[in-house]
Amino acid sequence: MSLLPSSQPDALWLNVSPALQKFDRLLLNQLAQHAAIAHWQYCQSQDEAVSLEIALMLLHDYLKQGDRPLHLLGHGISGALALLYARRHPERVRSLTLLSVGVYPLVDWQAHYYSRFLTLPCGRETVLAQMVPTLFGRQSWQMTQDLIQFLEKDLHNSLSPHTLYQRASLFPGGVPVPLLVCGGAEDPIIDPNALNGWQPWLKDGDFFSKDETGWTPPGDRLWSCPGGRYFFHYHFPQLTAEQIMRFWQSFSHATLQNTALETLSSS
DSSP: OEEOOSSOOSEEEEESOGGGGGGTHHHHHHHHTTSOEEEEEOOOOTTSOOOHHHHHHHHHHHHTTSSSOEEEEEETHHHHHHHHHHHHOGGGEEEEEEESOOSSTTOOHHHHHHHHHHHSSSOHHHHHHHHHHHHHOSOOHHHHHHHHHHHHHHHHHSOOOOOSSOOOOOOOOOOSSOEEEEEETTOSSSOHHHHHTTGGGOOOOSSOEEETTEEEOOSOEEEEETTOOTTHHHHSHHHHHHHHHHHHHHHHHHHHHHHHHHHHHHO
16 A cells, blocks of 8 residues: 655655554654655565565555655665665665664564574463563563554564564665665664674765764765664654754755756856
8 A cells, every 4th residue: 555645755654564553653753844755555465475576566666656766764674675676776766764674684573583482482472572672672561462462463464574484584785875774772683783784885975965063974874773672763753853854964965065066167
């Protein structure tokens, strides 16, 4: 399912985990105050084979209807799908923002869940209960029960390629479009090693732009959210939105500066 605002959007948020979309809303509300955000959603049926290729094809069918490239954003496996799309169709992507996507992009909370399930002598609900503090921090009993339900639904209808019998993988690599990678500083799923593993793949900017911190390169960026876990954008939506908007503005200003320099040099 895809939703478009009345006018051409500036950015597109991808969601292939419908059961977890409530954790995206606060961030989307923050971003919508500054840019037109569209929402693209893919729901995996239990009767269908999990296929990233099908999702990529449907996403491309959606994006090629537009007349300009968009900022793509996604969390977890949704971000991994955005990464794969940006590698395949960079002409359709203005920038890419990944949240809780490590240097091995297909590693998500489900990969960790299945690893625990195989090694611990207990049932699904017990393992999911153990995943709650890992993903969200310590919670009340009632909140833990509610979160277990969300996670269990995600096991059934998300595009995550992991199963009890097989864990999928994707080798590290960069992307030809401007890239922002964000993660939680206290996330055991995408831990600091998985987040900092992006460093060799980050591109330097060709131009410089000015923001409140001074002159900074508009190249790829890596940001760790203090106190954040796997769903850091839910707990820190304003702080996360500020990082994303600063990233977008950095190369927007750089493009304007580049145009001005080209005009001066040709005059």
